[in-house]
Structure formats: structure tokens, C-alpha cells
Amino acid sequence: xxxxxxxxxxxxxxxxxxxxxxxxxxxxxxxxxxxxxxxxxxxxxxxxxxxxxxxxxxxxxxxxxxxxxxxxxxxxxxxxxxxxxxxxxxxxxxxxxxxxxxxxxxxxxxxxxxxxxxxxxxxxxxxxxxxxx
Amino acid sequence: xxxxxxxxxxxxxxxxxxxxxxxxxxxxxxxxxxxxxxxxxxxxxxxxxxxxxxxxxxxxxxxxxxxxxxxxxxxxxxxxxxxxxxxxxxxxxxxxxxxxxxxxxxxxxxxxxxxx
Numbered sequence: 001x002x003x004x005x006x007x008x009x010x011x012x013x014x015x016x017x018x019x020x021x022x023x024x025x026x027x028x029x030x031x032x033x034x035x036x037x038x039x040x041x042x043x044x045x046x047x048x049x050x051x052x053x054x055x056x057x058x059x060x061x062x063x064x065x066x067x068x069x070x071x072x073x074x075x076x077x078x079x080x081x082x083x084x085x086x087x088x089x090x091x092x093x094x095x096x097x098x099x100x101x102x103x104x105x106x107x108x109x110x111x112x113x114x115x116x117x118x119x120x121x122x123x124x125x126x127x128x129x130x131x132x133x
Numbered sequence: 134x135x136x137x138x139x140x141x142x143x144x145x146x147x148x149x150x151x152x153x154x155x156x157x158x159x160x161x162x163x164x165x166x167x168x169x170x171x172x173x174x175x176x177x178x179x180x181x182x183x184x185x186x187x188x189x190x191x192x193x194x195x196x197x198x199x200x201x202x203x204x205x206x207x208x209x210x211x212x213x214x215x216x217x218x219x220x221x222x223x224x225x226x227x228x229x230x231x232x233x234x235x236x237x238x239x240x241x242x243x244x245x246x247x248x249x
Binding site: 012019053076080085086115120 | 135136137139140141142143144145146147148150151152154155156171174175177178179182192195196197199200201202203204205206207208209210212213214224227228231232234235236239
């Protein structure tokens, strides 16, 4: 991402996508059973990281910068969250579950980064090396 | 109602993240804008959690604004786009600073007369 002038329409697209993504996040969270380890947030972050890695493979995203903005920093940015993740880590550690806090932190990192790498690998696989850079 | 408040908070948080990332991520090789957003958003999340805002306030500011202001997916993809030392530094910086900011935010929030 390069530094350039911000456009109003871009911000509106990110806002709309972000609103939808965040709403989806709380709907998923509310639908899941209440457990000590916050599995819904873990799943949301892993799935969101995978999809963002995969995004360049979508024809609509390659054709339109606006679609890419609405889905990437918008929908997937609003769907996934760092604040709730570390907030849950803090909460677990504070309530006497330091071991689970560490496990949850590490599991999100490992699965999330692995998912992003897998998504990127799939997205870039059929292309000649460097074609999408 | 709760979902609408979350969407409203996110409609402010997400474009603010995008604006900060656009302004800072491109200037240096390090995604400083996304790092800043994730650390600040986690600090605010800790403060709001400690303040016991009630369901509506939390939906708007915690789950909505902070949830969408910060982004795990951008962080993950930016990490795998880097290699070796740069990737490790970015992961460590984000994880450590966001966690510390959240704990600090919580402490500040409880001192302001929250749930402490």
C-alpha cells in the first residue's frame, strides 16, 4: 500500500464493508456457545486471514479496486480483530488462566499466520512468479 | 439493536484504520500504520472493557469501533508478505505492544471508576 491522497468514496466503501464485517463477527460470536477459550474469535481471525490472503485470486477484486477495498480493509478488516483477541488474552490471564491465555495467544498466531500463508499460496499458485506483485 | 450499534462503531473504526494505514504503511518498509492502529485500538478496548459501559456503549465502542479499528487479517497477511527478521519483528511488536496496551488501558479504566 503506497501513501496517496485519501478519497471520500474509498473511505465510504471501507466503512460499509467494515460495518458489515463487524456485524457478522458479533452474530457469529453470539451464535456460538459460551466457552472459556474464545473459539469464535479464533475461528473468525483464522478464516478472515485466509480469505484476505486469497483475495487477489478473485476476478472481481482484480478488476475493481473498489471491490478490493470494500472486501479487504472493509469487510475482512472489520470482521477480524486484534483488540478482542488481546482483550481475551488479558481477561484469561487476569482470571487465573495464564496457561490458557498463552495457549490462546499462540494458537491464534500460528493458525492465523498459517491461514494467511495458505490463502496467498492458493491465490498465487497458478500465476507465473511475480505476476501479482 | 446491538448489531446496529456494532455496525455503526465499525463504520467509523474501519475507515479510520484505512486512513492511518494509507498514510503510514507506505512511507516505511514496516507497516507502521497498521501496527499503530492495532496497539491504540487494543489500549482503548482495555479501557472500555474496564469502564463497564453497558450493552449499548460496549457494542458501539468496544465490539464495534475498537473491533473494526484493529484488524487481524491485515496483520496476518502483512506478516506472511515479509520474510525472516522483518516478519518476526512485526509479529513480536504487534503481539507484545497490543497486549501491553490492552493491560495498560484496563488499568487506566479501572482507576477511572470502572469495574476494578
